[in-house]
Amino acid sequence: MLLIVCPYCGERPEIEFSYGGEAHLVRPKDPASLGDAEWADYLYARSNPKGVHAERWRHTHGCARFFNALRDTLSDRFLATYRIGEQRPDLA
């Protein structure tokens, strides 16, 4: 069970959270202007990397806020968590 630092509540166990998939996939402002392929890209294409992954979590059974996280998908360790709207931290 992972231990996740909620940017609002601090360290909490995984079972209080829901996973929300890849982060920073911004819903297009005007979906109608997108071609089918571009729209499919937004809907379905995922980077699914082996390594650092920017992803969304929601502290569902806590403060109920969504937030973003960087996690290494090989070790499952979190490198950072940050609030919605904040820049993806530069780990370098």
Added chain:
Amino acid sequence: MQRFSALSLIRHSLGGHLGWQPQWRSPEPKAEYDAVIVGAGGHGLGAAYYLAKEHGMRNIAVLEKGWLGGGNTGRNTTIIRSNYLYDESAALYDHALKLWENLSRELNYNVMFSQRGVMMLAHTVHDVQIFKRHVHANRANGVDNEWLTAEQAKEFCPPLHIGPGLRYPVLGAALQRRGGTARHDAVAWGYARAADALGVDIIQNCEVTAIRRGTAGAVEAVETSRGAIRTRKIGVSAAGNTSVVMAMAGLRMPLESYPLQALVSEPVKPMFPCVAMSNTIHAYISQSDKGELVIGAGMDAYVSYSQHGALHIPAQTLEAICELFPMFRRMRMLRNWGGIVDVTPDRSPILAKTEVAGLYVNCGWGTGGFKATPGAAHLLAWTIAKDEPHPINAPFTIERFRDGVVIDEAAAAAVSH
């Protein structure tokens, strides 16, 4: 290839088993192959076998970053069935099931395919509707599936607790008698041995690290941890690692890779005669030839490549198992492990050509591709050899997501009312 049979076993026994030959070679990679398969799981090894056997391509290699069969092929709960809801899926999985029925003899390798029957339990009125729909749809598709009352389900699987008093009593079950299990490792080994005998080079400890494309965009070579290999055709069959490999060709896939866990109990004498599955309370179970209860646990919540998962996942599974089989509370878990499953948005596979010339992909089998092994392998070989899909895998393109055609087996089971 040395033939395997009772007779050869006896003969070699008398010779102290000194005469057995390697079941496959460990060749050095050549500079060039007519086709390269990435991933020596059951699907990749099988594809190489069928390419050699049915399409006459002999100069082919299967590249494997670890040991052959060590991916999901070596870590799955071995459930085989074809009673899928949609016509496209039923055709695909039944194609595989028919190949399973003769696979041991085809490969001269006993894969211990055991048609013990797969029983899917219904616990709610909604489940009953869903599974009856499966039964009708399967029959219309020529796939066997039958409805059992709760009492018939109990008779078919005596350890099953059907209620009343159960939190979710069993209301009935859909049974596919042709379904069952097979010995996972033997499938990989059997295909490897048969492919090797046809001249296929199986190269282990050889990780593909890059895909080189020519000026026209077509594939030219793969780079590997053991050097570059030229080829015009690449079949990617890398399961949980597909996104990573496809990114080497510049493609972003509609895939996410999740840990999926499983566990086995200590072995006991035969007492569980079939495969039982419950979607509603999330459990599936069978007993292997060695006597362990083989139990599928759930998926962890997040994308991961670690082949590890959290404790609460198998714990939840065992809650469900103990609810359905309360006499198993004193059974003990012997080992737990994880694999990495590649999941598509509609939970159906992709088995297709890609927009990159010479690049073919077989992926997205998620939690259920072992049962497809011979079929997927057979169709992948066809698609690579002919540069076009077989009618059975024609619907399973990447473009279906762009166009809005989904083959949504998961949604078909979604509960909502």
Added chain:
Amino acid sequence: MPPDRAALARLPAASRFILRGKPAAVTAAGNVFGIGLPEQACRAAVAADRAALWLGPDEWLLLAPESEGAELGATLARAMAGAAHSLVDVSHRQIAIEVSGPNAEAMLNAGCPLDLDPGAFPVGMCTRTVLAKAEIVLWRTMPLCFRVEVSRSFAAYVWRLLEGASREFGPQPKRCGE
């Protein structure tokens, strides 16, 4: 429930509001409620028989005696009239269970994954969390006393779970402070 080991007790009905909103509304609400709404995460503020529990960065649970509910709702709404907010009466949505005594932490930890040591979960701390398969709001009101707020349809489950966990501890003191 045998009375001699009641480390578990159902608390009386109460008025409950979920307040969400912009800072102006929150300040105004605090003024009329009589307790400034806590800004520190996971903390409750108490005054007399009212309490305000931080549940999220813009979400509070307000608790007051049952009889004050109707009037309190109107007063709060009036006070916040000028500022964007959401005030929703949830008095009947959940019920409260008190878990107390020297084994309270152990009983809750039968299903709650949080560290309930007073150093990590001091008096005045409150949070939504889980108790096995139920979501709860957990609030430490006294060193040996917790208030559990749970959706009414999960209450029987939560009760049974805690009761099962209390069994091995044998008889318990009846209520905190008694």
Added chain:
Amino acid sequence: MSANFRTAEDGRIDRSRPLGFRFDERSYQGFPGDTLASALLANGVHLVGRSFKYHRPRGILSAGADEPNALVAVRRDEARYTPNLRATQVELYQGLSAESQNRSPSLAFDIGAVNDRLSRFFPAGFYYKTFMWPRKAWERWYEPWIRAMAGLGRAPTLPDPDRYANRFAHCDVLVVGAGPAGLAAALSAAEAGARVILCDEQAEFGGSLLAESDATIEGKPAATWLAETVALLALKPRVTLLPRTTAFGYFAYNMVGLAERLTEHLAEPDPALPRERLWQVRAREVVLAAGAIERPLVFPGNDRPGVMLADATRTYLNRYGVKCGSRAVVVTAHDAAYRAALELHRAGVAIAAIADLRTAANGPLPEAARAAGLPVRPATTITGTGGRLRVTAASLAPLAAESDRRGAEPLTCDLVLMSGGFTPSVHLFSQSRGKLRFDGELAAYVPGHSVQQERSAGACRGVFGLAAALADGAAAGEAAARAAGFSAARARSFACHASGFGTGGIRSVLPNAHGAKAFVDFQNDVTADDLVLATREGFHSIEHVKRYTTTGMATDQGKTSNMNALGIVSEALGKPIPEIGLTTFRMPYTPVSFGILAGPSRDELFDPVRTTPIHDWATAHGAVFEDVGQWKRARYFPAPGEDMERAVARECRAVRQSTGIFDASTLGKIEVVGPDAVEFMNRIYVNAWSRLGAGRCRYGLVLREDGFIADDGVVGRLAENRFHVTTTTGGATRVLAQMEDYLQTEWPELEVWLTSVTEQWAVIAVQGPRSRAVLEGLVEGIDIASRAMPHMSVAEGRIRGVPTRLFRVSYTGELGFEVNVPADYGRAVWEEIFEAGQPHGITPYGTETMHVLRAEKGYIVVGQETDGTATPDDVGLTWAVGKTKPDFVGKRSLARPAMRAPGRKQLVGLLTEDPHFLLEEGAQILAAPNQKAPTKPLGHVTSSYRSATLGRTIALAMIAGGRDRMGEMLYVTTAERPVPAKVTSPVFYDPEGARLDAA
């Protein structure tokens, strides 16, 4: 047979209280403090089981968790039958009843043992090579035979009545293993003020100290020091001591799973206690002090009962007061066996010989043995053992003559001690994903780079010897406490006198042992030859060797065998061990019960049973319930003697003719409030909300972003800024989550907030032409006349003094209301309405009737008509979609080619030709009656009911191009042959909607 091998004194058993127990129907005696294994050995019983494949007689090899052979079933009663327990871990209690396994008819005479005779035909992987012809014989004959031969014990057959518990716990320092290293670590950490949990799988703390004969610590005998140390720790309030507790798994973020056994050792367990408890410990720092495991030697006949690990016999002697035999041959590659030989010798066991595989045996221990007159034979190997059910002889041969087994000299004995050295227990370290390192000097894998907050101490990292283990443990405890923030931590130092531990070791088959049954993995009957055969057949990866031979895959997971297997494979492939690598250590360290992982979850605690405020009333009125998600919903209310069909027909008629009352409390409810509420609703729902006035309602439809229907429900606008949204019962959580997702992550600028009020409101649907009449006298402050309160409106007021949100809505097609009242009042208001309805014949109805009524009207149920692949147009809901809205969730996806393509499945009605034939939901629809499979069905039946109102059956179906097929005759599958049915409009009843206002 029941000889007495108990020593006269010593040991940690309580000789004052003899315990009676049974093994295989024979009675024996032991003492508190015994394990089943020690008690059997004390009675001279070595034969305790049969091996997995060859059914060879097997005895007790070890004294602990590493035991591969001595597996027994313990039976308290049939419901508490537990197979495959290690006799070395089963604590003795009065009346214990155990039996051997995998033998028939008896342990001494097992017909399965013919396999042993035929074993040359059953080498590793034999089943892959045969049993393929004829095909049918596999399932009829071969497979059942293989299955029957395999498996160890038998499963219990009755539900386990015992309880299991769960505990989440946190600490600064978790110490796993309470041997000298673990005790020293716990002491150092606890004295620094840290919150410490110390666990050990054994009944008593002490580890190897429990078998110390002459060591002193701090000037006291080891046993005294141990007792004082444990007492000291027990006094510390922030220390939790957990004996009988196995750390079985090491998970991410320093979560360690512990399995505590509370009652299994008791003759009469306290019913208040759970049998076992799962601890999920989140530790800041972990100290692993799990000790080491002695390695067997691989030689022919090494599996004979009476062949034992040398150090284990010391444990039996010193801890349990048991001599494992009367005349022993010792074979070793490590000095430690000399200590065992010396101590056994002192206890009166004759030592026939000490064969040392090393050319010289010169350390202090061998010297001491020589000094005591024991016959030490350096450069000597063992070539075999004799005896059937118990060893009677061991053959020793000088290593020089290794090629000639005839040079062997058989020595009579009833005990063979072997020691191949020690393997550090790195299981948990490896599970923590730390990297192991091969220590060339120790020739063992030891913990290398850590990736979690943990450290190893003592024998589990190759630090052997009592003094060294104590010091290492104390240092680890200090370091852990410091790392956890206790900067004042100090490592205790301990003055200690103990005999040395010595050196040595071998990890492979002994010379001359190939070609005979030299076992590596005892439990799975894997011989050295099997391993070599696997490499010969091309299985070069150690992972392949494991799976082909099954070495290390038994219930002991290779604790005693994996290193020997590695060594043999290393030799066969001519590659050094570190290049071979290791197989993966996985949880659990030792098997854990399903029950402990399932915990308290069973029956009602398996999943919360959610009930509504009206549930008890429904129960009292005979309702039959169905499960919908976690909710129990009343399905129908049978009158005495009625079945579902008749009850539903009666309920339907009541609603259509007078009035019915229905509990709709489970519907999801969300209050959407704030200045941007309408904008938010416009973006989430397909519908247009801007023009919906306060006090009015609308049927709302939510899509997923991929364009498929996610949920539906009536939405009431209570005020400019406030919507009361309803969802399906099953969709409540999902819809709220989807709304929060968009609100928080895509549109954080919107000033709107969402609050779940599902459980705030009890919802009582009053439906039927008399519904207004029923409510009229009850409602206060709301004019419910048709003009004042038209269909699809909402008003706030009171009902019998209780505040209500009154909706005029209809899911039945009749005039109807939904009374929302705060949940505590739900039952009372329900009863008032029921009372007031009596003159009108008000009838409670359940979900089944609700379904029939809505189907008569062609209303969909999300999840029944739709299956995650239906668009609004597919189910005839295009009218709901706000045409002019620029965007809403799912809109763009609806424009994709396939979503607009002709031939999509569309919702239609179906009427069977035979008006009384009831189609099965899920039945497939075919174009022609006599199609042969595989056919391509046109669609399927989604809903099918007997309509009392229409006096016939009706069905809804999703059919390809269905709306263009009106009047067509199609064929619907049944269990027998397809039956004809005509495509119709999905609205079977009152298509004009006249009844909504009929009173």
